[in-house]
Amino acid sequence: MVKVRLLAAALIGLAGFTHSVAVAASDGGPYTAEALLENPDKILSLLAEGVIEFEQVPNPHWRTDACNACHMGAAAAGGKMPPLRTEDIDGLCGNCHDPSMVAEYIHAVGMEPPDEFLDRMPDDFLAALERGGQVITCIMCHDLPLQCEEKRFPQQEINPFFFRGGPYTERTDLCFNCHDPEDYERYNPHDQVTDEGELDTEQCFFCHNTTPNRTVVRSIDDVSFNVAEELEKLCTGCHPYQPHPGGSWFSSTGNREGGGPNHLKVPPEKIRRRMEKMVRETGAVMPLEPETGRIFCATCHNPHERGVQYYPRADVGADGYKRLRRGKFEICMACHDL
Ligand code: HEC
Ligand code: HEC
Ligand code: HEC
Ligand code: HEC
Ligand code: HEC
Ligand code: HEC
Ligand code: HEC
Ligand code: HEC
Structure with missing residues (x-):
């Protein structure tokens, strides 16, 4: 019963997940969308100092001209992609997404999954786990390459949060890549x-x-x-x-x-x-x-x-x-x- 309630709470939490940032509305003086995309590591402190508003944080997802928000530049001739700005995945996303807000609703970031989860996880989840240093990071559930490559952009309509293994008919199907459905009778x-x-x-x-x-x-x-x-x-x-x-x-x-x-x-x-x-x-x-x-x-x-x-x-x-x-x-x- 406890687990059932926890899941219900988690789902209500997820449904109520409020946006911490929004799409850039207008030109922000010297802090243009272009400048912010080039310096994503400055965004949190500019926000904290009140120099820029949440609305000014540019949304780099599902577009062709903002690769530099996460990669060290755009694709080179021949399509070779420069590496990510940092090896620390949560830090990369944390430039724009308040980690405390994410943690409040989307649990388990930084945690090591128990062995029974590992037995259940599909190969691409295991690969993402290894990539994140054997702990849960943002890329466990969010499969970034979906929003990276233009030919995959049509997926946005059916899988807007770029869930790994998605789209899912039921949100809990994402959860069951790791959790035992038996323990989580759906509310x-x-x-x-x-x-x-x-x-x-x-x-x-x-x-x-x-x-x-x-x-x-x-x-x-x-x-x-x-x-x-x-x-x-x-x-x-x-x-x-x-x-x-x-x-x-x-x-x-x-x-x-x-x-x-x-x-x-x-x-x-x-x-x-x-x-x-x-x-x-x-x-x-x-x-x-x-x-x-x-x-x-x-x-x-x-x-x-x-x-x-x-x-x-x-x-x-x-x-x-x-x-x-x-x-x-x-x-x-x-x-x-x-
Ligand atoms: C929000 C951050 C973010 C943005 C924006 C972004 N990427 Fe990525 N990209 C990632 C991450 C994270 C990975 C996965 C790296 C890993 O797993 O080691 C990745 C992987 C890739 C890969 C490897 C794909 C694969 O299947 O392994 C390519 C190619 C790529 N990105 C191209 C792009 C291009 C081109 C753009 C701009 C149109 C872009 N990315 C924008 C975060 C981003
Ligand atoms: C340059 C800033 C920036 C970076 C870096 C960034 N995001 Fe975002 N992200 C945004 C903005 C802005 C939105 C739109 C939020 C809104 O509409 O309220 C967004 C939206 C999202 C969404 C919801 C889908 C959507 O299109 O609205 C997900 C999921 C997400 N980001 C995950 C990530 C993950 C995971 C990473 C790290 C790999 C990351 N983001 C890195 C700025 C960023
Ligand atoms: C265990 C899986 C899981 C992990 C790990 C995870 N997320 Fe998510 N994320 C979700 C789910 C599920 C949703 C959909 C919530 C909803 O429908 O309201 C979501 C939604 C989001 C959104 C969109 C919120 C909105 O309402 O616009 C953002 C942004 C986001 N995640 C960022 C991140 C970042 C950054 C990390 C790493 C710190 C992360 N997520 C780690 C499962 C996860
Ligand atoms: C509550 C009313 C409603 C019901 C029930 C409904 N539709 Fe529709 N359907 C619409 C509306 C409204 C549109 C959009 C029409 C437009 O934009 O001109 C639409 C559009 C469509 C279209 C696109 C082609 C077109 O005529 O524009 C198809 C195909 C379609 N419906 C099939 C179905 C099928 C199959 C069912 C039953 C499983 C169904 N609809 C049930 C209201 C309904
Ligand atoms: C225009 C009518 C219409 C609207 C609007 C509609 N549905 Fe449905 N839905 C159907 C029909 C018809 C089926 C049965 C399809 C079948 O059995 O082939 C269905 C099936 C379903 C199922 C069962 C899926 C399964 O795997 O069998 C769920 C759950 C559902 N709808 C949820 C929703 C939700 C949530 C929304 C709103 C976001 C929604 N529907 C909007 C007509 C509609
Ligand atoms: C990538 C794997 C993964 C996915 C996907 C995932 N979780 Fe988890 N979740 C974990 C880990 C790891 C823990 C910590 C469990 C432990 O240490 O026993 C956890 C813990 C929890 C807990 C705390 C209670 C408990 O069972 O220990 C709840 C509630 C929960 N998850 C709900 C969800 C929901 C709801 C979803 C789907 C939206 C989801 N999880 C998706 C890995 C995941
Ligand atoms: C907290 C999770 C939850 C929410 C929110 C929810 N449902 Fe459901 N829904 C379920 C569960 C669990 C079932 C299966 C049990 C049942 O059919 O009574 C179900 C079954 C259904 C089915 C039948 C699916 C099938 O395959 O027979 C439809 C249709 C449906 N829900 C529509 C809706 C609509 C419409 C709403 C919003 C007004 C909604 N649900 C809100 C959990 C939810
Ligand atoms: C899963 C979501 C959900 C739950 C739970 C729910 N409702 Fe509703 N209710 C709706 C929606 C959506 C409508 C509007 C559609 C409709 O009129 O049926 C509605 C409409 C109604 C209506 C007006 C119906 C009409 O058209 O005349 C009544 C009466 C009502 N609800 C009573 C209740 C009562 C009593 C409960 C608790 C025992 C309850 N509802 C639980 C979603 C829900």
């Missing part, structure tokens, strides 16, 4: 009714910031959430998003090239009218994100346990196949006129 926020058949209101707080009063609430507009915007964040900590309706789930199908149309967008007028019609006809709900009118995860999936919803229309799909609000094929017809 299940969809389990919302106790064995005695009572509502487990503690669970509501996983997504809502107050327990919705089921008999009063009439729609998504009457409930509030732990996140202010981008409601998919309620889900992506455990189910990292890859566009999937009409596409495929990469690791579950083994097809990493897959893909498919991104559905998390505002439906055009024609589709929206069809949705409204289908909602009237089928008696199910297909809520859009209130702030933006975008389609989000719960437009298609019902995250609640069966019986939590008081109104039958909002109960449809709960605990059903993939928690879909309509059948696997019918769901497409709710929006598309095929």
Whole structure:
């Protein structure tokens, strides 16, 4: 039980990981993005002295013109790459990423994995471990060459944090490269009714910031959430998003090239009218994100346990196949006129 809770805490922590730095917004006087990229080891002290703002720290990832943030220069003719600025990986990243903030959420940096982890780790994890001096460093989980080489940049869409061995359908699949899945039974926020058949209101707080009063609430507009915007964040900590309706789930199908149309967008007028019609006809709900009118995860999936919803229309799909609000094929017809 302790381990289950720890994992839940870790995932909540990860989901709430706040950005310590952001993309350079504007020209910072003498401290231009170019100058900072050329002198990354000065960045932390310039920040500490208040000479530059967080927003000015340049983002070197997934681009062709910032190799010098980590390597001693750009590629030479013939493509040969100069060595890294420092052999100390954590120090290299620590130029821009506050190590204390990273450590707070992403544990185990600097630790030596126990033998049972070594038996489980795939070869490229073992190689990264050796590269880091047999202790956990940033490159254990983040596979930097993914964001180094232009031909691999399309991976950004499906694996934005360049996870080693990714993209992962479930975030915990990254964890299981080292941890024993048996010890980490996944925390299940969809389990919302106790064995005695009572509502487990503690669970509501996983997504809502107050327990919705089921008999009063009439729609998504009457409930509030732990996140202010981008409601998919309620889900992506455990189910990292890859566009999937009409596409495929990469690791579950083994097809990493897959893909498919991104559905998390505002439906055009024609589709929206069809949705409204289908909602009237089928008696199910297909809520859009209130702030933006975008389609989000719960437009298609019902995250609640069966019986939590008081109104039958909002109960449809709960605990059903993939928690879909309509059948696997019918769901497409709710929006598309095929
Ligand atoms: C955020 C830091 C960072 C940036 C920016 C970066 N690299 Fe790297 N690069 C690394 C690290 C770390 C490694 C792995 C070195 C190791 O494992 O010894 C690496 C490895 C490489 C390798 C070896 C690939 C392999 O499979 O072993 C090449 C080639 C490379 N980088 C090219 C580039 C180029 C070109 C750019 C700019 C377009 C770039 N890198 C930008 C950190 C970076
Ligand atoms: C020159 C500064 C700099 C260096 C060096 C650097 N980063 Fe970053 N990194 C950034 C910035 C800026 C962002 C964007 C943060 C944001 O959007 O809030 C970022 C974002 C990230 C992200 C999130 C992915 C993304 O694109 O937003 C990861 C993961 C990451 N860095 C890991 C690393 C690792 C691991 C290293 C060391 C090999 C490293 N970084 C070195 C500045 C840097
Ligand atoms: C044990 C695996 C692991 C290690 C080791 C690790 N990370 Fe990460 N990192 C993650 C995971 C998982 C996330 C995704 C968190 C999320 O989804 O909010 C992440 C996210 C990040 C982000 C993006 C945060 C954001 O919300 O934009 C940055 C930056 C980052 N890591 C930097 C680092 C640096 C620097 C190191 C080394 C000091 C490091 N990481 C070591 C697993 C790891
Ligand atoms: C690269 C290997 C690696 C990966 C990947 C990894 N961890 Fe760990 N983790 C460790 C090591 C090493 C320790 C220290 C364990 C020890 O010494 O027994 C640790 C410790 C922990 C602990 C402290 C409790 C314990 O079991 O000792 C938690 C919680 C944890 N990890 C969660 C996660 C989560 C969540 C993920 C995925 C996002 C993850 N880990 C991914 C290597 C890893
Ligand atoms: C995993 C996240 C999650 C958890 C946990 C959760 N909810 Fe929700 N809830 C949502 C989302 C997303 C919506 C908006 C979509 C919708 O209307 O179903 C929502 C909407 C609702 C609605 C309005 C439904 C409608 O359309 O009329 C009620 C009522 C509700 N939740 C009650 C609860 C109660 C009670 C609990 C705890 C037992 C709970 N929720 C736990 C994510 C969650
Ligand atoms: C803390 C982790 C966690 C969060 C956050 C979470 N889930 Fe889940 N989810 C699980 C677990 C564990 C299961 C498997 C158990 C089950 O089906 O009840 C699951 C199952 C599912 C399934 C069924 C998958 C299948 O293969 O049958 C869907 C769909 C789903 N979740 C959607 C969502 C949506 C939508 C949200 C956000 C509103 C969300 N989840 C938030 C952990 C999580
Ligand atoms: C437009 C509708 C739609 C949206 C939006 C959507 N999904 Fe799905 N999702 C589906 C369908 C359809 C399937 C079933 C695919 C299948 O079985 O072939 C599915 C499957 C899943 C599964 C099960 C994966 C598996 O391996 O079987 C999970 C988990 C899931 N979705 C989570 C999410 C999350 C999280 C989001 C938001 C970030 C989301 N979905 C957004 C339609 C949608
Ligand atoms: C909640 C409504 C909704 C559902 C459910 C839905 N879609 Fe979509 N779909 C959209 C929207 C909105 C677009 C973007 C249309 C645009 O940008 O013009 C889209 C785009 C697409 C596209 C890209 C081509 C095009 O017409 O623009 C395909 C292919 C697609 N959907 C397939 C599917 C499949 C297969 C399913 C069922 C598994 C599905 N969709 C379920 C709303 C939905």
